[in-house]
Amino acid sequence: MDTVFLMNSMWVMLGAVLVILMIGGFILLETGSTRMKNAGHIAGKTILTFSIGSILFWAVGFGLIFGKGNSLIGFSHFFYSGYDIDSLSLSGAVFFLFQLAFAGISLTIAFGGFAERAKLSAYLVFAVLFSIIVYPPIAHWIWGGGWLAEHGKQDFAGSTVVHLTGAMAALAATIILKPRIGKYNKDGSANNLAGHNQVFTALSVLLLWVGWFGFNAGSTLSVDKGFFGFVAVNTNLAAAAGTVAAMIISWIVLGKADVPMMLNGALAGLVAITASCAFVETWAAVVIGFIAGILVFYSIRFFEKMKIDDPIAALSVHGAAGVWGTLSTGFFATKELATVGQPGLFYGGGLHQLGVQALGVVVCGAFAFIVSFILLSIMKAAMNGLRVTEEEEIIGLDMSEHGSYGYPELVKSEQKLHA
Amino acid sequence: MSRSSYTEIQKFRFNQMDEAAIDPLSLNRLHDEIFQRVITQAMGQIAKDYGPPPCPFSFFVTGSAGRMEQSIWSDQDHGIIFHDDGHEEQFYFLQLGREISTGLCQVGYPYCHGGVMSSNPLWCKSSSQWQKQLSKWMNEADWEATRYLLIFLDARNLFGEQTFVQQLKKHVYHTANQSLLMPNLLANTMYYKKGVNVLGKLLTETHGPYAGSLNIKEIGLFPYVNAVRLIAIKDHIVEASTLSRLEAMSETSFPTIDKKGYIQQFQKLLNYRLLFGDQTNYTSSHYLPIKQLTKQQTKEVKDIIKDGAALYHAVRKSLEKDVSNGIK
Structure with missing residues (x-):
């Protein structure tokens, strides 16, 4: 058998495993950034929704994205059975699993906007709808040979497809669900509903950071010339620059090196470099990550001011940084590296690529937001609301949705104190 | 009864x-x-x-x-x-x-x-x-x-x-051996909340019911109070109030400190707290709503805070020097 085929398959399989491990990163990120009484629920539902997403991706998602169809949607290869795909020089099943993992990440990001107040049933229904109606069209447009691919849009590993799509669904959800109890005071000022475990959050960032090597470097889909190494270097540099930038900006503005902000900076750097990691030079990766770290700081403050309660900063980390990352290739893509589309503004490509990137961001962002908003509104009407009752929110979703606390001893002793 | x-x-x-x-x-x-x-x-x-x-x-x-x-x-x-x-x-x-x-x-x-x-x-x-x-x-x-x-x-x-x-x-x-006592006292009063960032903006509360207000107790008063208490200990001053301690401090022990200036600034600070603080309860009275201040007043508050930090650093530096020179 062809060695290159085997090596490609091995490499992308490793990528798929790393990306699926990122689900673990999201579990730690979301639980660490929220309160103890919801920890078990958040951890459990993340595994559950990934499972639902997996089955839907197998049944229809893959076919809608990569099947034969038109420039708007694919329509074949449903219920994928493990065959190889002619145009690919790697195992079809490995490619399928890798793509499934991406769809799962996008779905998990979307649920960031549900945190600490949505009913479990809302997660289950939206997991199905997102996996069929929201994610596949955008993935098809950019990666499945759809109209944006023909247009030359650069999104190497999914700043738009995965992150912006997830973030826009999260935005629709946060708007419809409204802020958590106690987030805002009567005079409009915001309270800090601090997450219960910064160590979890920091570990989540490390897990996601490492997982991102699968996400970005794995997206080469081949071991050809060892190019994945270059992609991984860019990924690491952007994450590092994002961390440092967020630390500096929070120290300058707030007078303190805020730990959650620093961690969000790392993630913003990773999200931003996702689109551009294969198209830009290493110095540009540092610049892209650094700008993402600053951007995420102001974005979090902006959303809070707009009274959009985003418990785990999904809108800023995946949305704002996803937009910036997608636009960044319009500035920094080099002639040699731009295997898709044109070089960016700083490499003699003029404004052309920037325009293509901007169009992609606007169309995909608007589609994900509008469709999610409509779906969630229908769900809200049909399901008698998406949100748990006030009482359930106060006792915590661990108890209201699942009947047991993630930290039984601690939460119960705390409730006794407040009784 | x-x-x-x-x-x-x-x-x-x-x-x-x-x-x-x-x-x-x-x-x-x-x-x-x-x-x-x-x-x-x-x-x-x-x-x-x-x-x-x-x-x-x-x-x-x-x-x-x-x-x-x-x-x-x-x-x-x-x-x-x-x-x-x-x-x-x-x-x-x-x-x-x-x-x-x-x-x-x-x-x-x-x-x-x-x-x-x-x-x-x-x-x-x-x-x-x-x-x-x-x-x-x-x-x-x-x-x-x-x-x-x-x-x-x-x-x-x-x-x-x-x-x-x-x-x-x-x-x-x-009875105190100051070169032993001072380092402890310094360590105990070393922390103070920063009030102005490197861009020169006042660091008001970002969250909670006092968002947009300045914690005048920790940011404004504490640096003055702690610094002046240390001066009092060095100069063996028995007075307790920050203002009378400043009045009583010797001109020679901290030659770089302009005590008249600090007395004025501290008086102004107490006035700001009393006049602008929300006197509904103990906690609220210590927050200064910056938005209610005129531009001139905001600048004055900023200067008071900067001076407090400067006073604190000057006292600290001087005492650390004394300690390393082994004063008794």
Whole structure:
């Protein structure tokens, strides 16, 4: 058998495993950034929704994205059975699993906007709808040979497809669900509903950071010339620059090196470099990550001011940084590296690529937001609301949705104190 | 019977407050007067049950009351020093301390969470026991002991023998080995909340009910209070209020410090807190709503804060130099 085929398959399989491990990163990120009484629920539902997403991706998602169809949607290869795909020089099943993992990440990001107040049933229904109606069209447009691919849009590993799509669904959800109890005071000022475990959050960032090597470097889909190494270097540099930038900006503005902000900076750097990691030079990766770290700081403050309660900063980390990352290739893509589309503004490509990137961001962002908003509104009407009752929110979703606390001893002793 | 009389004092407090709360000095004089009325009332009550005081004593206030920096709302921080050592005296003055604490609470001064009250044996002792305790605190020199020592140094006699507090402070100053004591005191008061960022913007609260307001207690007052207390220790000053400590400091011990300037700035700071703080409760009174200030006033507040930090750093630097030169 062809060695290159085997090596490609091995490499992308490793990528798929790393990306699926990122689900673990999201579990730690979301639980660490929220309160103890919801920890078990958040951890459990993340595994559950990934499972639902997996089955839907197998049944229809893959076919809608990569099947034969038109420039708007694919329509074949449903219920994928493990065959190889002619145009690919790697195992079809490995490619399928890798793509499934991406769809799962996008779905998990979307649920960031549900945190600490949505009913479990809302997660289950939206997991199905997102996996069929929201994610596949955008993935098809950019990666499945759809109209944006023909247009030359650069999104190497999914700043738009995965992150912006997830973030826009999260935005629709946060708007419809409204802020958590106690987030805002009567005079409009915001309270800090601090997450219960910064160590979890920091570990989540490390897990996601490492997982991102699968996400970005794995997206080469081949071991050809060892190019994945270059992609991984860019990924690491952007994450590092994002961390440092967020630390500096929070120290300058707030007078303190805020730990959650620093961690969000790392993630913003990773999200931003996702689109551009294969198209830009290493110095540009540092610049892209650094700008993402600053951007995420102001974005979090902006959303809070707009009274959009985003418990785990999904809108800023995946949305704002996803937009910036997608636009960044319009500035920094080099002639040699731009295997898709044109070089960016700083490499003699003029404004052309920037325009293509901007169009992609606007169309995909608007589609994900509008469709999610409509779906969630229908769900809200049909399901008698998406949100748990006030009482359930106060006792915590661990108890209201699942009947047991993630930290039984601690939460119960705390409730006794407040009784 | 005692309850109804404390109610009278509470009414007095209520009636006088508006008039007194126009400037920090008259406000603190009113607090003193209320305390003195409560003490007199409590002494009458105790005299009925246990007779007159068995020996001379001093009732002192400490914390913000000691430093004459109370705002309208204040909790109680106080202690008793009595002359003769003995079980009966100890019992008597603890009863008195308990009655005073109860009375103060009824009049509107909540109990001190940290237990700095003359109803607590730790803060109600004979002169000789106080001396021993202060020496122990100096020798132990751990975080808690140093904290207590600093609290005691803010003591101000409010009732009884004026000299008792002063004698004990002198005892501290004369027996302390400053090169050993100072590093502990510095370590205990090293933290202060930053008030201005590197871009020169005021660091107001970002979250919570006081978002947009400045925590004037931690950001504004503390650097002045802590720095000036250290000056007082070095210069053996027995006064407790920050302003009188500044007045009393020698010109030579900190030649770089413009004390007149700092006196003015600190007075302004107390005025800002009183005039702009939301006087609904103790916590709210310590937040300065920056949006209500004019541009000029905001700049003034910023300068006061910057000067406080500068004063703190100057004192700290000077004392660290002294320590490394091995002063006694």
